[in-house]
Amino acid sequence: MNIYVLLKKTFDTEEAISVSGGRIDESGAEFIINPYDEYAVEEAIQQRDQHGGTVTVVTIGDEDSEKQLRTALAMGADEAVLINTSEDLDEGDQFTTAKILEAFFEGKEVDLILAGNVAIDEASGQVGPRLAERLNMPFITTIVKLDIEDEMAKIEKDVEGDLEKIEVSMPVLVTCQQGLNEPRYTSLPGIMKAKKKPLEQLELDDLDLDEDEVEAKTATISIFLPPKKQAGRILVGETGEQVKELVSLLSSEAKVI
Amino acid sequence: MSEKILVIGELQQGVLRKVSYETIAAAKQLNANAEILALVLGDGDLQQPAEEMIHYGADRVVTVSHANLSNYTSEGYGQVIMEVMQDEKPSGMIMGHTSVGKDVTPKIASRLELGLISDAVAIEKEDDQVLFTRPIYSGKAFEKKVMKGEGLLFATIRPNNISALEPDASRTGDITAKEVDVKDLRTIVKEVIRKKTEGVDLSEAKIVIAGGRGVKSAEGFNALYELADLLGGAVGASRGACDADYCDYSLQIGQTGKVVTPDLYIAVGISGAIQHMAGMSNSKVIVAINSDEEANIFKMADYGIVGDLFEVLPLFIEELKLQGALVS
Numbered sequence: 001m002n003i004y005v006l007l008k009k010t011f012d013t014e015e016a017i018s019v020s021g022g023r024i025d026e027s028g029a030e031f032i033i034n035p036y037d038e039y040a041v042e043e044a045i046q047q048r049d050q051h052g053g054t055v056t057v058v059t060i061g062d063e064d065s066e067k068q069l070r071t072a073l074a075m076g077a078d079e080a081v082l083i084n085t086s087e088d089l090d091e092g093d094q095f096t097t098a099k100i101l102e103a104f105f106e107g108k109e110v111d112l113i114l115a116g117n118v119a120i121d122e123a124s125g126q127v128g129p130r131l132a133e134r135l136n137m138p139f140i141t142t143i144v145k146l147d148i149e150d151e152m153a154k155i156e157k158d159v160e161g162d163l164e165k166i167e168v169s170m171p172v173l174v175t176c177q178q179g180l181n182e183p184r185y186t187s188l189p190g191i192m193k194a195k196k197k198p199l200e201q202l203e204l205d206d207l208d209l210d211e212d213e214v215e216a217k218t219a220t221i222s223i224f225l226p227p228k229k230q231a232g233r234i235l236v237g238e239t240g241e242q243v244k245e246l247v248s249l250l251s252s253e254a255k256v257i
Numbered sequence: 258m259s260e261k262i263l264v265i266g267e268l269q270q271g272v273l274r275k276v277s278y279e280t281i282a283a284a285k286q287l288n289a290n291a292e293i294l295a296l297v298l299g300d301g302d303l304q305q306p307a308e309e310m311i312h313y314g315a316d317r318v319v320t321v322s323h324a325n326l327s328n329y330t331s332e333g334y335g336q337v338i339m340e341v342m343q344d345e346k347p348s349g350m351i352m353g354h355t356s357v358g359k360d361v362t363p364k365i366a367s368r369l370e371l372g373l374i375s376d377a378v379a380i381e382k383e384d385d386q387v388l389f390t391r392p393i394y395s396g397k398a399f400e401k402k403v404m405k406g407e408g409l410l411f412a413t414i415r416p417n418n419i420s421a422l423e424p425d426a427s428r429t430g431d432i433t434a435k436e437v438d439v440k441d442l443r444t445i446v447k448e449v450i451r452k453k454t455e456g457v458d459l460s461e462a463k464i465v466i467a468g469g470r471g472v473k474s475a476e477g478f479n480a481l482y483e484l485a486d487l488l489g490g491a492v493g494a495s496r497g498a499c500d501a502d503y504c505d506y507s508l509q510i511g512q513t514g515k516v517v518t519p520d521l522y523i524a525v526g527i528s529g530a531i532q533h534m535a536g537m538s539n540s541k542v543i544v545a546i547n548s549d550e551e552a553n554i555f556k557m558a559d560y561g562i563v564g565d566l567f568e569v570l571p572l573f574i575e576e577l578k579l580q581g582a583l584v585s
């Protein structure tokens with residue numbers, strides 16, 4: 001099977017966020033593989049180990065994205081592709097991302113594409129479904145189980161806590177939800193091997209795209225932090241007194257009960 | 258009334274989800290003078306939900322009923338919505354940022370090469386531009402986005418953030434049943450295993466009582482249910498509580514679980530991990546009950562009780578009962 005994983009690098013979950021010059025300040029921040037894409041990498045490796053084939057991890061990013069790709073290779077992916085747009089493009093949105101990925105997949109034999117269900121930074125969840133639609137492929141989002149038999153994928157999909165059992169023809173694009181698997185840690189031998197695995201670098205030119213074709217359809221005009229919450233009120237006194245005060249505050253001050 | 262905005266009435270087991278009404282209010286915020294056209298799709302008699310959409314402010318409703326719409330598939334819903342878009346040529350389209358909305362809107366946006374702004378929590382107008390506010394970085398920041406150019410104003414809205422209009426049962430409007438041949442589906446839904454509990458729907462609840470690993474057992478959750486009953490709210494949980502089997506994953510709140518925006522969120526024995534906060538940080542009033550005064554949840558809380566939840570909850574329940582008819 002030809003298995004592809006879409007990977008985005010994101011801010012480390014625990015990073016504090018600050019805004020400077022109307023943008024999220026990225027200086028000094030730690031970047032990680034988007035957590036939901038880790039499930040995708042893990043699932044791709046498990047499917048390959050079961051059915052044979054290769055796992056290729058693809059990201060659109062900049063030079064620094066190599067780090068996350070090497071991590072995916074160290075987990076066990078076979079090949080990586082970095083589509084580096086830093087020279088060509090300043091702005092982009094989900095349309096841009098899907099359009100570039102569409103061009104990358106043009107003419108490729110694909111059996112399975114795995115993406116994260118959402119990127120924890122911009123969090124639209126659009127990229128997987130957008131790409132599938134461009135490739136005229138069915139897609140199933142937020143999956144928690146995947147069994148491939150013959151040309152069919154048997155999937156369990158999380159629907160706001162309910163579970164749907166779905167059958168869909170291959171090739172298919174799926175987006176991964178927590179619960180699908182437990183991503184493995186990288187091992188030292190894995191990391192050593194990853195250094196020698198192929199990592200292809202592409203630019204827009206290599207995909208026969210020009211900037212106009214991928215121009216964003218939306219624009220961000222401002223970014224701001226939520227208004228600082230006033231320090232909450234920690235109640236004091238006997239527990240019984242605190243509870244009485246809480247009930248009274250909730251009904252007369254906050255007016256929510 | 259030259260402009261038209263399309264909103265989707267989303268049915269869940271035959272009943273409209275509340276966010277459907279909110280899409281009507283959102284559509285009015287895009288353009289107060291536009292005709293609001295609602296599409297209600299499903300399998301069966303859709304007259305009643307269609308009328309409800311009108312009571313909540315829709316001017317006209319198109320219904321599409323088909324056996325292949327009994328379960329949601331992106332292909333089935335996609336075909337119907339795109340056909341209605343083609344007929345009606347709306348200038349805007351709003352849907353709830355629900356499991357279904359998240360799934361079908363990017364498909365449509367991609368097919369029609371449109372921009373799409375997902376998970377908006379507020380809409381405002383500034384010099385004829387429509388600005389959509391949406392949370393980013395797990396709710397640690399917000400961005401305001403606009404559509405470039407003249408394209409369709411296309412967005413999904415987070416439930417419980419944009420208030421629905423007051424329903425008016427005397428409102429009337431045209432309801433048309435449209436035939437669409439929903440076909441060539443590559444996806445088959447074999448079975449739906451419903452885990453939802455009785456009572457108030459968690460993602461729409463005005464009051465949420467959420468328990469974490471600190472609740473320590475499934476029995477421990479009984480006090481939360483009692484509290485929820487008294488307050489007319491719903492029970493939720495952290496990942497920690499779900500992983501420990503104190504409750505079902507369908508109660509999970511957070512980045513992976515449900516995103517809720519109630520008026521009152523009571524976090525009981527929850528530490529306040531960022532992935533949990535992503536699902537509740539927009540709540541209007543947050544109460545934390547936790548024995549660890551350093552717990553992160555207190556940074557978010559409007560009111561906090563540092564104490565043992567097993568001592569606090571019974572007193573809380575007792576006090577509410579004492580106050581009698583407080584039930585909202």
Ligand SMILES: Cc1cc2nc3c(=O)[nH]c(=O)nc-3n(C[C@H](O)[C@H](O)[C@H](O)COP(=O)(O)OP(=O)(O)OC[C@H]3O[C@@H](n4cnc5c(N)ncnc54)[C@H](O)[C@@H]3O)c2cc1C
Nearest residue numbers: 006007060091092093094097115116119122124125126127
């Ligand atoms: C050229 C370019 C310039 C950009 N400039 C800006 C900018 O100035 N400011 C800004 O805030 N954002 C910028 N972006 C990012 C863009 O706005 C979105 O973050 C991106 O389209 C992904 O959307 P999302 O974060 O909502 O991901 P989601 O749709 O939530 O992601 C879902 C899944 O899609 C896949 N995916 C998402 N992004 C990528 C990727 N880059 N590569 C491979 N797979 C991916 C992953 O599997 C991910 O889990 C730019 C993007 C591009 C391509």
Ligand SMILES: Cc1cc2nc3c(=O)[nH]c(=O)nc-3n(C[C@H](O)[C@H](O)[C@H](O)COP(=O)(O)OP(=O)(O)OC[C@H]3O[C@@H](n4cnc5c(N)ncnc54)[C@H](O)[C@@H]3O)c2cc1C
Nearest residue numbers: 469470471495496497511512513514526528533548549566
């Ligand atoms: C990709 C990813 C996605 C995730 N998605 C989610 C998500 O959607 N939702 C989510 O919730 N988590 C999610 N998590 C997990 C998250 O990181 C935390 O592990 C989880 O939220 C912790 O749950 P908790 O607060 O119940 O447990 P803990 O962190 O163990 O906290 C328990 C709290 O209970 C308090 N306590 C203990 N005993 C008492 C007592 N007797 N009285 C009062 N207080 C007491 C303790 O002081 C402590 O603060 C995700 C993680 C990852 C990596």
